[in-house]
Amino acid sequence: MAMAALRREGRRFAPLISPRPITAFRSSPLAPTREDEGPIGVRYISTQVVRNRMKSVKNIQKITKAMKMVAASKLRAIQTKAENSRGLWQPFTALLGDTPSVDVKKNVIVTVSSDKGLCGGINSTSVKISKALHKLNSGPENETKYVILGEKAKAQLVRDSKKYIELIITELQKNPLSYTQVSVLADDILKNVEFDALRIVFNKFHSVVSFLPTVSTVLSPEIVEREAEAGGKLGDLDSYEIEGGETKGEILQNLTEFQFSCVMFNAVLENACSEQGARMSAMDSSSRNAGDMLDRLTLTYNRTRQASITTELIEIISGASALEG
Amino acid sequence: MLRRASGLLARPILAARARPFSTDLPAAQTADATFVEAWKKVIPNMDPPKTPLSFMQPRPPTPSSIPSKLTVNFVLPYASELATKEVDMVIVPATTGQMGVLPGHVATIAELKPGVLSVHEGNEVTKYFISSGFAFIHANSFADVIAVEAVPLDRIDASLVQKGLAEFTQKLSSATTDLEKAEAQIGIDVHSALNSTLTG
Structure with a gap:
């Protein structure tokens, strides 16, 4: 709603942002006149225009201030959640390692983004990183697909990578984020998408003004087994005894699925947190900008008013002195 | 003066001993080098x-002798x-049965079933009821337990457990589809595990 209002306001004063300076303008009957400068013979610009624009800038400032407040309160709630969920993925990384450089046939890039805009550069950052990963991992033998979370990444990726998009999920943040919801979503992705490696791209919350684009990698059970046999980073995995389940493959399957849901949960929360932080700072700077603009406009308005008063005074005085002399 | 000299002599030895501490830690594990290289190329x-x-605290390597704490x-x-708490022992409810983990336990990956996780620290024992999850025991006497839901035992209402158990038993008998049956079975498993821990 706020965005629509902003757009409306923008449209309203767009024609006013013209290169024409708003200063005291003495129109002679010969000079070409414009509509909003008053009829021929009026000796100063109407202050009406400036007053209208001041009003709209003030309204925009109110809206952005309110949005900043809303983002700040949402941020506080989600920040504790995100920080509490940070322990969740660490055991998996300790066990299965961190393998962004793994070379597999079917790559799936899960791009986490927000549903709403006006939050700085977080969505374009994750889209850029996803595209770069796509470039990095596609070759004659490898194929890379996208799974998109959120409206904004969808809008950007549909434009030029439509044929690589496998699945789009939006309106994730309608309800407060919970583990149950995210695990249903993870299940959805696991069922519908074939993969050897999932690469989850999200913005990790660092502070209100900074976020770090991050890539987490989740491997499929077959690849985990292959890598463990090949040694390298996952070589330790073979030394672990496995309890429960009938086969090792079954346990690995459960393990990687659980890992994916846990990593996704953290990724979604971190991204939501970065979104609110970025929105807060974007709205803060735009309300500051509106304030600056308002100051400038007030100055122009007062100057115009004063100029017209001075002109009138001069006319009266010179008229009087002409009569006297 | 001679007293000073002995101090000066002692200093290099101290410095030499202090140095290993700073290099002792493995170099901060940052990004994957091959990944960064490939990225920079493309x-x-x-x-x-x-x-x-x-973003992770590096885990220490496996020590040569078994540490006293887990x-x-x-x-x-x-x-x-x-979070990285040092305790004497934990008992985890693995699907194959209760599993006690002491320092120096062999590296294990265990799937967990609904049951009681107890953490022993000196004379203190903290008990949690966990729904399900995984436990990883690493060779360096680190144990990671991941659960979807956990509550301390003293916060569970015994009468509600009985009620829930009865409810799910009834659901299982009236279930028609496989999905309903599976759901009811999960409910019964959780509630009977809860019941047996509370009564036994």
Whole structure:
């Protein structure tokens, strides 16, 4: 709603942002006149225009201030959640390692983004990183697909990578984020998408003004087994005894699925947190900008008013002195 | 003066002893080097993204002798109940049966079933009822327990457990589809595990 209002306001004063300076303008009957400068013979610009624009800038400032407040309160709630969920993925990384450089046939890039805009550069950052990963991992033998979370990444990726998009999920943040919801979503992705490696791209919350684009990698059970046999980073995995389940493959399957849901949960929360932080700072700077603009406009308005008063005074005085002399 | 001299002589030895401490730690594990290199080759104008490893505390290598304490991480989606806490023993409810973990336990991956996780620290015993999850025991006497839901035992209402058990038993008998049956079976499993821990 706020965005629509902003757009409306923008449209309203767009024609006013013209290169024409708003200063005291003495129109002679010969000079070409414009509509909003008053009829021929009026000796100063109407202050009406400036007053209208001041009003709209003030309204925009109110809206952005309110949005900043809303983002700040949402941020506080989600920040504790995100920080509490940070322990969740660490055991998996300790066990299965961190393998962004793994070379597999079917790559799936899960791009986490927000549903709403006006939050700085977080969505374009994750889209850029996803595209770069796509470039990095596609070759004659490898194929890379996208799974998109959120409206904004969808809008950007549909434009030029439509044929690589496998699945789009939006309106994730309608309800407060919970583990149950995210695990249903993870299940959805696991069922519908074939993969050897999932690469989850999200913005990790660092502070209100900074976020770090991050890539987490989740491997499929077959690849985990292959890598463990090949040694390298996952070589330790073979030394672990496995309890429960009938086969090792079954346990690995459960393990990687659980890992994916846990990593996704953290990724979604971190991204939501970065979104609110970025929105807060974007709205803060735009309300500051509106304030600056308002100051400038007030100055122009007062100057115009004063100029017209001075002109009138001069006319009266010179008229009087002409009569006297 | 001679007293000073002995001090000066002692200093290099101290310095030499102090140095290993700073280099002792493995160099901070940051990003995957091959990944960063490949990234720089393909996308030179952008910084490579971070990877989870760079946000993690590096785990110590396996010590040669068995340490006296077990380091436990017990995490839930909404909280880290125990974070690198040193305890004497934990007992985890693995699907194959209760499993006691002491320092120096062999490296294991265990799937967990609904049951009681107890953490022994000196004379103190903390008991949690956990729904399900995984436990990883590493060779360096680190144990990670991940559960979807956990509650301390004293916060469970016994009468509600009985009620829930009855409800799910009835559901199982009236279930028609496989999905309903499976759901009811899960309910019964959880409630009977709860019941047996509370009564027994």
